Amino acid sequence: MSKRDQPLVLVVEDYQDAREMYAAYLQFAGYGVAEAANGVEAVEKAQELVPDIVLMDLALPRMDGWEATRRLKADPRTRHIPVVALTGHALAGHAEGAREAGCDAFVTKPCLPDALVAEIKRLLDQHTLKSDNKTSSSTTKTSRKRP
Numbered sequence: 001m002s003k004r005d006q007p008l009v010l011v012v013e014d015y016q017d018a019r020e021m022y023a024a025y026l027q028f029a030g031y032g033v034a035e036a037a038n039g040v041e042a043v044e045k046a047q048e049l050v051p052d053i054v055l056m057d058l059a060l061p062r063m064d065g066w067e068a069t070r071r072l073k074a075d076p077r078t079r080h081i082p083v084v085a086l087t088g089h090a091l092a093g094h095a096e097g098a099r100e101a102g103c104d105a106f107v108t109k110p111c112l113p114d115a116l117v118a119e120i121k122r123l124l125d126q127h128t129l130k131s132d133n134k135t136s137s138s139t140t141k142t143s144r145k146r147p
Contacts, residue, residue: 007124008032010051012042012068013086014060018109022055025113031120039063043071046078053120053127056103058087066101073102082123086111 009031013019016037023033034049036042039060046054054072058065065085072078085103088110099106105119 004032004052006030006032007052007120008034008049009120010034010036010042010045010049010054012036012039012055012060012065013057014038022113022116026117026120029113029117037061039065039068042068043075046072046081047075050077051081053124054081054083055086055116055120056083057109058085069101069103080127082127084116084119084123 009026011019011022011026011033013022013035014037019035019037023035026033034045034051036045037060040062042054042056042060042065043063045051054069056065056069060068063071065087069083069085072081072083082104083102084105084107085101086107086109088108105123107116107119
């Protein structure tokens with residue numbers, strides 16, 4: 001996770017009311033929030049802000065969430081950022097397709113705000129553990145010197 005006071009969530013949703021609702025609840029839950037209304041904005045903002053996590057609607061104008069996620073995961077600057085797919089489609093194939101595109105989790109809309117925050121927290125905790133393990137293992141490797 002970054003060195004911010006609070007984790008930054010990039011909310012990518014084309015419906016303004018839904019985007020504002022997610023943003024308000026996430027702010028209430030203690031997160032910083034940035035917003036994007038389409039896939040092109042999502043990629044640009046993620047590259048600029050390097051958020052701690054991205055909530056990505058899959059059905060977006062200009063560039064859909066599938067392609068935006070693929071681009072984020074292909075970019076060395078953003079590939080480490082967990083992406084949560086948000087979709088109104090509960091089909092099993094959508095979840096698998098989202099994972100293949102690079103999404104780290106899949107949430108079906110509408111979802112309860114508490115459930116969404118719990119998923120964000122779970123992914124951020126998991127991401128922090130992975131980062132800590134990489135740091136400690138690389139430190140351990142470099143600090144072991146043979147006599």
